[in-house]
Amino acid sequence: KNEVEQSPQNLTAQEGEFITINCSYSVGISALHWLQQHPGGGIVSLFMLSSGKKKHGRLIATINIQEKHSSLHITASHPRDSAVYICAVEPSYNTDKLIFGTGTRLQVFP
């Protein structure tokens, strides 16, 4: 079983829809990262969080440490949000490294 699981694996949406991507992990962590990878391959860091909630524009990330779960929400989705969203955790036993989920491929249609 992977230490970091994401759901769904694939997601399609109509422009304007509210989107939720989930991440569950099985190890103790010091922080969790949400990353965005566009078709060209470049990866952008969206959030790093260790508790509570963070918001940036239309993106919101939440984390529940007790339940070992995080969600990434996109409000008023747009075709330019189409990308792969990757959850990654810093395990408490080695905070130098990240353990990556397999990613959620999002396609937003106009």
Add this chain to the structure above:
Amino acid sequence: SAVISQKPSRDICQRGTSLTIQCQVDSQVTMMFWYRQQPGQSLTLIATANQGSEATYESGFVIDKFPISRPNLTFSTLTVSNMSPEDSSIYLCSVRTSAGYEQYFGPGTRLTVT
């Protein structure tokens, strides 16, 4: 933040040859990593590039196949040696200023081995 550039951005290589990928960061960083992303897969850590000493390799990766250099705090190279089609992947350089801080990724090098 850190801005990372990689060269080349893509290459098509013949089986049995080697390719060296360069990673340049616009600021001094403590931690520098090399990842591989095989088609349709997530990222796998190859090694941590250590400045002034040998890289630390993850299980399944060896120095003879993936030699790494890191002569200073802003530059590193990864060589993919004696390539086979199974080495076709995106190779990404990544940095963190310190544990507990954001991780930044280079644009990647898309390698195809024929």
